[in-house]
Amino acid sequence: xxxxxxxxxxxxxxxxxxxxxxxxxxxxxxxxxxxxxxxxxxxxxxxxxxxxxxxxxxxxxxxxxxxxxxxxxxxxxxxxxxxxxxxxxxxxxxxxxxxxxxxxxxxxxxxxxxxxxxxxxxxxxxxxxxxxxxxxxxxxxxxxxxxxxxxxxxxxxxxxxxxxxxxxxxxxxxxxxxxxxxxxxxxxxxxxxxxxxxxxxxxxxxxxxxxxxxxxxxxxxxxxxxxxxxxxxx
Amino acid sequence: xxxxxxxxxxxxxxxxxxxxxxxxxxxxxxxxxxxxxxxxxxxxxxxxxxxxxxxxxxxxxxxxxxxxxxxxxxxxxxxxxxxxxxxxxxxxxxxxxxxxxxxxxxxxxxxxxxxxxxxxxxxxxxxxxxxxxxxxxxxxxxxxxxxxxxxxxxxxxxxxxxxxxxxxxxxxxxxxxxxxxxxxxxxxxxxxxxxxxxxxxxxxxxxxxxxxxxxxxxxxxxxxxxxxxxxxxx
Ligand SMILES: Nc1ncnc2c1ncn2[C@@H]1O[C@H](COP(=O)(O)OP(=O)(O)O)[C@@H](O)[C@H]1O
Ligand SMILES: [Mg+2]
Numbered sequence: 001x002x003x004x005x006x007x008x009x010x011x012x013x014x015x016x017x018x019x020x021x022x023x024x025x026x027x028x029x030x031x032x033x034x035x036x037x038x039x040x041x042x043x044x045x046x047x048x049x050x051x052x053x054x055x056x057x058x059x060x061x062x063x064x065x066x067x068x069x070x071x072x073x074x075x076x077x078x079x080x081x082x083x084x085x086x087x088x089x090x091x092x093x094x095x096x097x098x099x100x101x102x103x104x105x106x107x108x109x110x111x112x113x114x115x116x117x118x119x120x121x122x123x124x125x126x127x128x129x130x131x132x133x134x135x136x137x138x139x140x141x142x143x144x145x146x147x148x149x150x151x152x153x154x155x156x157x158x159x160x161x162x163x164x165x166x167x168x169x170x171x172x173x174x175x176x177x178x179x180x181x182x183x184x185x186x187x188x189x190x191x192x193x194x195x196x197x198x199x200x201x202x203x204x205x206x207x208x209x210x211x212x213x214x215x216x217x218x219x220x221x222x223x224x225x226x227x228x229x230x231x232x233x234x
Numbered sequence: 235x236x237x238x239x240x241x242x243x244x245x246x247x248x249x250x251x252x253x254x255x256x257x258x259x260x261x262x263x264x265x266x267x268x269x270x271x272x273x274x275x276x277x278x279x280x281x282x283x284x285x286x287x288x289x290x291x292x293x294x295x296x297x298x299x300x301x302x303x304x305x306x307x308x309x310x311x312x313x314x315x316x317x318x319x320x321x322x323x324x325x326x327x328x329x330x331x332x333x334x335x336x337x338x339x340x341x342x343x344x345x346x347x348x349x350x351x352x353x354x355x356x357x358x359x360x361x362x363x364x365x366x367x368x369x370x371x372x373x374x375x376x377x378x379x380x381x382x383x384x385x386x387x388x389x390x391x392x393x394x395x396x397x398x399x400x401x402x403x404x405x406x407x408x409x410x411x412x413x414x415x416x417x418x419x420x421x422x423x424x425x426x427x428x429x430x431x432x433x434x435x436x437x438x439x440x441x442x443x444x445x446x447x448x449x450x451x452x453x454x455x456x457x458x459x460x461x462x463x464x465x466x467x468x
Contacts, residue, residue, distance in 0.1 A: 120328075190320070201340065205339040206339075
């Protein structure tokens with residue numbers, strides 16, 4: 001069974017992949033804030049921002065089609081926001097549109113060059129609330145288990161399909177959804193027992209083995225310097 | 235010889251009131267390997283969960299003379315290593331290393347010791363270098379071995395294994411049995427794979443409908459065909 005992974009390309013090797021997740025986090029969020037704080041009329045700046053994004057994408061070796069796909073998934077949301085801003089004139093409109101697109105590209109770059117568990121460790125390092133990071137860990141771990149289960153059930157439906165008696169089909173569907181809920185509940189009980197038997201006492205801890213390298217520091221300083229130069233002097 | 239486990243007249247039912255364990259008694263001595271066999275639904279899993287104190291207070295059970303009580307749970311769970319039937323229930327973190335580290339962090343070990351033990355026990359289950367793997371991407375047999383490593387890493391005195399070879403192909407099953415033979419812990423193994431039980435156990439108990447039917451050496455039990463038939467074991 002094949003799955004989609006949000007960090008599907010995170011196993012590739014490139015300079016961007018090798019950066020410390022914390023450094024990537026700060027650099028890319030800094031980039032997004034710089035873009036957001038730029039006035040919509042400053043066209044040169046946006047051209048430079050775009051060039052930086054393109055260069056980063058090229059260095060990362062991630063297929064461009066991945067970015068295009070992600071972009072189209074999120075396009076409806078951007079359009080919704082843009083629509084609600086139509087009353088503020090074309091400049092604002094253009095600004096919002098470009099800024100959203102750039103932000104999506106940068107976030108896609110961040111999430112697809114960093115293994116998910118490293119991203120979480122970076123968040124933990126930045127004192128992100130534990131309850132949220134733990135939720136993300138469980139979500140990432142079990143979403144695929146759940147999808148597998150769903151695929152198996154779907155196959156079972158196909159085997160039981162017996163023509164166009166819609167009412168009966170609904171009944172079967174209801175049963176399947178019900179059994180998946182119960183299945184998930186029982187699984188959570190078993191997982192909890194497994195946690196307790198390994199001395200769980202209300203706190204999930206992880207060890208973070210991240211190490212900042214010289215190249216990380218050099219990248220961070222030069223990247224921020226470039227952003228500042230573009231933002232202030234051009 | 236010291237008694238590792240002492241179960242005296244244990245009865246238990248889940249909230250629906252049906253008796254799952256019925257006046258069950260068993261003594262297990264240090265260093266022994268005991269097989270618990272019985273048909274599906276006999277109560278094997280429920281019995282094993284009791285040993286880890288999953289159901290809380292349980293004065294019918296003593297582990298190395300310590301009764302299962304709330305204030306003893308930490309001590310008892312340190313001594314008991316419970317391997318669940320389904321490794322997806324036991325491996326709840328994203329990476330193999332984080333899963334092994336989970337229990338070790340709860341033990342309060344230092345970071346160096348945790349890294350050391352993770353390497354040592356991944357080696358012991360012949361999966362060296364698997365720490366960085368994503369649990370979801372492992373094969374079933376690999377998951378099973380990682381789960382075993384996560385239990386062994388806590389260096390328990392008693393290994394409790396719930397159908398350790400269920401769903402493994404014959405070769406993987408044999409490899410897993412050879413692996414288990416390497417460990418000198420006191421072992422309690424539930425299952426209905428006769429080959430496995432005969433191969434590693436010093437003593438076999440038949441459990442059916444929550445009741446202990448008989449206790450004996452593997453030879454006594456497996457040569458008694460009518461008994462096995464009666465208990466749906468062949
Ligand atoms: N969480 C639960 N709630 C209610 N009944 C359960 C639960 N878990 C198991 N049972 C019931 O307890 C009996 C014994 O189950 P189990 O211990 O899993 O048997 P085994 O492991 O030998 O197959 C079965 O009849 C099962 O339906
Ligand atoms: Mg069972």
